[in-house]
Amino acid sequence: ILYFTGILVGILMALLMRGTMFKGEAVPFVMELPNYRMPGAKNVAQLLWEKAKDFLQRAFTVIFVATIIIWFLQTFDLRFNIVSDSKDSILAVVAGWIAPIFAPLGFGDWRISTALITGFMAKESVVSTLTVLFGSSTALTTLLTPLSAASLLVFCLLYTPCVAAIASVKRELGGKWAAGVVIGQCVIAWLMAGLVYGMGSLFI
Incomplete structure (x- = not known):
């Protein structure tokens, strides 16, 4: 379902x-292929x-800076002390600020918001961050209903892929x-x- 949802939205x-935005007649395009x-x-x-050199010079700088920022936010609190628990970090505080945005979607928890922020580095980190913050799958499934889990999956499917993709958009x-792509997605x-979530709530 998620696979075909991505195709349909595209x-x-x-x-x-x-x-x-691209209204008008299509410009003819002819490419002569070599032998x-x-x-x-x-x-x-x-x-x-x-x-590889072009990628390292342009895209990697953005990825490197973003990695440092995420690491810093996860490591320090608002007084710039190293935290032992991630819930006291600057990243958790920021995630708590944006958590109400996701409340209408069924997952307005700061830990999920934190995972979505780290997902800007790579979508794979969403799962690992949730595992670290919740400690077990049982704690996560206790918080999420099947409907809110489906809503979260759809959001993860469609929001900004990763910093590397945005860096490529910025380069091209x-x-x-690049900013428009992030906001739009x-x-x-x-x-x-x-x-x-809304349609599911009507039928459940």
């Missing part, structure tokens, strides 16, 4: 942007090096587009998760 957004040849090892190595299209994810 198609709907493409249709919406085609009629608004197919066996690639030389030297050419492949040079191309790989150029692409600029900072304004978070808004779409919130609306779709709210729709799932």
Whole structure:
């Protein structure tokens, strides 16, 4: 269901942007393909090096800075003392501020908000952060109902993929587009998760 939800939302957004932001006739595009040849090892190595170097110079700087910020927020409290429990960290405080935003979606808990923030680094870290903060799957399933869990899954599916993806958008299209992508995807994810939670509440 999640897989096809992602495809459906992508198609709907493409249709919406085609009629608004990218309105008008499509520009003809012609690409002349070169003759197919066996690639030389030297050419492949040079191309790989150029692409890797470009990524490290542009995208990696954003990822590195974001990693340091998340680490700092998880390690220190508001008085810049090292915390022994993550619930006392700056990140937990910030997550507590934004937790009410997710309350209408069924998961307005600071620990889930913390996991969603760390998910900006990589979506995989959402699960690991939830495991660390809740301690066990039982504690998490006690907090989340099946409906709120479905809402959370939809939000995780649709909100900003990761810092690396945003860094690539910034590199290709600029900072304004990157910021717009982050805001737009978070808004779409919130609306779709709210729709799932609201529709589910009517039938359950």
